[in-house]
Amino acid sequence: MALTVRRRINHFIQHIEDGFTAVFGGQNNPLHHLGALTIFFFWVVLISGLYLFAFYETSLSGAYDSLERITYDHWWHAGVMRSLHRYASDAAVITMILHLSREFLRDRNRGFRWYSWFTGVPLLWMVYIFGITGYWLVWDKLAQYIALNTAELLDVLPVFTDPMARNFVIEELVSERFFTLMAFIHLVGLPIILVLGLWFHLLRIIRPKINPPRPLMIGTFTALMVLSVLRPAESQGPADLSVVPTQLSIDWFYLPIYPILDYTGPFVLWGALIGLTLFMASLPWLPPQRREPVAEVILENCTGCTFCADDCPYGAIDMVTRSDGRRFPKEAKVNPTLCASCGICTGSCPSSSPFRNASPLVSGIEMPQGPMEKMKQDIDEALRRLEGQEQKILVVGCEYSVDVTEIDRPNAAPVRLPCAGMMPPSAMDYALRGLGADGVLVTGCDCADCQFRLGNLWTDERIQKKRPPYLSGRADRARIRTLWTKLPGRNKVLREFDALAEDLKGRPAEASGSEGVGGTAQEADDEQR
Amino acid sequence: MNSGNLVRYGGQAIFYLAFVAVVAYLSTSPVHTFVPSDHARVTVTFAHLGEREGECRPLTEEEKAALPPNMRVEEKCPRGRVPITVEIWLDGEMIYGDTIAPTGLHRDGRSYVYHAVTVPEGRHYLTMKMRDQVETDEFNYVQKKEVTLQGGQSLVIDFSAQAGGFVLRNVDLEAADVR
Numbered sequence: 077m078a079l080t081v082r083r084r085i086n087h088f089i090q091h092i093e094d095g096f097t098a099v100f101g102g103q104n105n106p107l108h109h110l111g112a113l114t115i116f117f118f119w120v121v122l123i124s125g126l127y128l129f130a131f132y133e134t135s136l137s138g139a140y141d142s143l144e145r146i147t148y149d150h151w152w153h154a155g156v157m158r159s160l161h162r163y164a165s166d167a168a169v170i171t172m173i174l175h176l177s178r179e180f181l182r183d184r185n186r187g188f189r190w191y192s193w194f195t196g197v198p199l200l201w202m203v204y205i206f207g208i209t210g211y212w213l214v215w216d217k218l219a220q221y222i223a224l225n226t227a228e229l230l231d232v233l234p235v236f237t238d239p240m241a242r243n244f245v246i247e248e249l250v251s252e253r254f255f256t257l258m259a260f261i262h263l264v265g266l267p268i269i270l271v272l273g274l275w276f277h278l279l280r281i282i283r284p285k286i287n288p289p290r291p292l293m294i295g296t297f298t299a300l301m302v303l304s305v306l307r308p309a310e311s312q313g314p315a316d317l318s319v320v321p322t323q324l325s326i327d328w329f330y331l332p333i334y335p336i337l338d339y340t341g342p343f344v345l346w347g348a349l350i351g352l353t354l355f356m357a358s359l360p361w362l363p364p365q366r367r368e369p370v371a372e373v374i375l376e377n378c379t380g381c382t383f384c385a386d387d388c389p390y391g392a393i394d395m396v397t398r399s400d401g402r403r404f405p406k407e408a409k410v411n412p413t414l415c416a417s418c419g420i421c422t423g424s425c426p427s428s429s430p431f432r433n434a435s436p437l438v439s440g441i442e443m444p445q446g447p448m449e450k451m452k453q454d455i456d457e458a459l460r461r462l463e464g465q466e467q468k469i470l471v472v473g474c475e476y477s478v479d480v481t482e483i484d485r486p487n488a489a490p491v492r493l494p495c496a497g498m499m500p501p502s503a504m505d506y507a508l509r510g511l512g513a514d515g516v517l518v519t520g521c522d523c524a525d526c527q528f529r530l531g532n533l534w535t536d537e538r539i540q541k542k543r544p545p546y547l548s549g550r551a552d553r554a555r556i557r558t559l560w561t562k563l564p565g566r567n568k569v570l571r572e573f574d575a576l577a578e579d580l581k582g583r584p585a586e587a588s589g590s591e592g593v594g595g596t597a598q599e600a601d602d603e604q605r
Numbered sequence: 606m607n608s609g610n611l612v613r614y615g616g617q618a619i620f621y622l623a624f625v626a627v628v629a630y631l632s633t634s635p636v637h638t639f640v641p642s643d644h645a646r647v648t649v650t651f652a653h654l655g656e657r658e659g660e661c662r663p664l665t666e667e668e669k670a671a672l673p674p675n676m677r678v679e680e681k682c683p684r685g686r687v688p689i690t691v692e693i694w695l696d697g698e699m700i701y702g703d704t705i706a707p708t709g710l711h712r713d714g715r716s717y718v719y720h721a722v723t724v725p726e727g728r729h730y731l732t733m734k735m736r737d738q739v740e741t742d743e744f745n746y747v748q749k750k751e752v753t754l755q756g757g758q759s760l761v762i763d764f765s766a767q768a769g770g771f772v773l774r775n776v777d778l779e780a781a782d783v784r
């Protein structure tokens with residue numbers, strides 16, 4: 077039920093995302109780089125923070141005045157840095173929340189991905205404590221409010237006996253040491269812990285998108301810079317413990333818990349925070365994902381070429397010392413706990429070539445739920461169904477984008493795979509030269525937004541001969557197209573299909589020649605070298 | 606510029622504008638009212654050690670003999686402290702009333718009080734009572750004061766046995782009439 081609702085919402089959201097792709101292009105769509113944008117904003121925060129630290133005075137009596145000087149006397153450099161520091165931090169919260177919502181909506185938090193999700197949860201706490209301690213350091217009325225309410229919140233924990241909050245209503249009691257502790261947490265502790273936390277978060281992601289594309293960096297940075305100049309960040313009057321803060325400008329990105337605390341009290345807030353954290357942490361198992369069979373190495377067809385290990389988006393394949401005494405030094409080995417069952421490795425194995433005269437066709441690495449032999453038969457079958465048609469175009473699609481079986485064109489032969497990256501380039505060639513298809517259209521998730529992270533990118537690079545296994549030189553490159561689009565992109569696929577069909581008119585299909593057909597796993601591999 | 610580019614660059618400009626508009630707005634707004642500006646906050650907060658739970662009594666001869674010679678004392682005193690009872694009344698209404706147990710594993714620590722309320726500005730009559738003894742049902746500290754509070758003022762009701770009882774902080778003492 078919940079899963080159906082989530083799928084519906086995802087479908088709806090993808091319409092909106094498609095608008096972003098229309099404006100930015102898939103490659104530069106900010107929604108495809110939310111994690112990377114968050115990291116980028118933290119870079120801005122770090123650098124502006126280091127700059128500020130040169131002018132900031134870490135003491136109760138000096139902090140506020142030093143920030144006033146930064147903001148007014150040195151507004152054109154330090155003041156701008158202060159604003160950048162604040163606004164980039166806020167921006168990071170926006171992208172972080174969108175990032176996790178998006179991973180959730182696309183069901184990228186269950187199954188083997190539990191790890192990435194689970195390690196994201198502590199990052200939330202770190203980021204929030206980062207922001208709260210940052211506002212503390214200003215030691216203005218807002219800081220006073222935060223200090224008092226944080227103390228009241230912590231006082232209900234059965235950890236401290238004497239109420240800390242007392243120290244924030246009596247001027248003589250407020251402790252310089254406690255302030256220094258906050259400064260230390262913000263300036264030294266959290267930067268280190270956050271980097272560590274991020275390292276854990278990305279541990280199971282191979283080639284994570286750490287940096288957003290340059291246009292996005294330039295665009296967001298410029299926007300934040302303009303905002304910083306036009307609307308400088310300011311303090312809210314010096315802290316004075318004999319006076320209670322009345323009206324406060326709240327940074328709702330970082331400080332929403334405080335108004336909630338005012339309205340509900342510490343016990344409700346703790347309950348909500350702990351409940352929400354536990355709920356978030358258990359989402360990967362709500363409900364548990366049905367485990368698909370994972371990739372399996374068939375040693376007799378593995379030559380140890382390392383292509384699959386290089387392509388696996390989750391680092392699930394290790395190259396280990398050969399165990400069967402053949403002359404190759406290495407063999408592939410799948411780590412089942414890391415495997416996403418995407419099939420991208422099958423697409424990268426040279427032994428997946430349907431030209432090999434092996435029956436049944438068995439690759440070096442196979443998905444038990446959809447072996448190469450089945451893919452070969454599906455292609456055969458889809459094209460055979462078009463027998464008699466003037467033109468036959470193989471349309472390959474994945475399970476997370478447009479459903480290609482719904483492409484209503486009489487000359488379309490649809491084949492659906494878990495991921496477009498599972499299609500070895502040799503199978504495209506096979507459809508063209510082996511089975512006489514006129515063209516091949518490979519579709520899948522939008523650029524830089526593959527459900528399995530890299531499937532569409534690898535497919536493009538294999539066809540463009542930038543990445544092994546290369547599309548054979550004998551295949552007519554002009555007959556193969558790729559189109560990366562979102563779930564609601566059916567019309568785009570149809571348009572691309574029609575354009576390809578139009579293009580192919582007057583280009584007779586290449587007769588299924590015998591050249592290049594047949595061979596062994598070894599020969600298939602040699603062709604790639 | 607053709608219309609495709611117009612859509613593209615115009616759309617991007619709108620996106621960045623909307624993005625920073627959200628950042629700019631939510632980083633300071635809407636304003637939150639912690640204490641209404643015509644209200645003051647009254648915080649009762651102090652730490653106080655209650656009396657011993659019971660009387661000290663002389664040790665019997667047997668008890669003395671059981672102690673090592675270098676640790677022989679004349680009296681045995683109970684370690685625990687009594688809970689303290691506090692009541693704060695403002696204009697005839699109790700704004701705080703509680704009995705607070707001593708802290709510590711052996712109930713030998715101080716009792717800690719922290720409670721804050723928001724009250725309208727203006728003139729108020731405070732009655733502050735505290736009991737830290739076993740024997741009596743009476744409050745052994747009772748003080749009455751009249752205070753005039755301004756909006757945003759943070760009145761702290763502290764307690765100091767040395768100073769003889771409740772101590773008001775952050776208030777003009779002249780105005781704090783003892784009745």
Ligand code: HEM
Pocket residue numbers: 110111112114115172175176179184185189192193194196197199200203274277278281283284285286356527528529
């Ligand atoms: C400081 C905040 C965060 C940063 C900077 C961040 C950054 C990233 C980055 C760079 C990736 C890799 C994306 C890729 O290359 O495909 C990623 C993946 C992921 N993140 Fe985060 N993240 C943050 C917080 C979170 C939070 C709070 C959650 C959820 C609770 C979360 C859930 C995930 C998941 C599930 C993936 C894996 C996606 C996949 O397997 O395809 N992240 N994150």
Ligand code: SF4
Pocket residue numbers: 370371387388389390391392393410414415416417418419420421422
């Ligand atoms: S199926 Fe995907 S995740 Fe699993 S080993 Fe192959 S490429 Fe890696």
Ligand code: SF4
Pocket residue numbers: 373377378379380381382383384385407408421424425426427440441
């Ligand atoms: S791509 Fe195929 S042949 Fe190469 S290492 Fe992987 S399983 Fe072996």
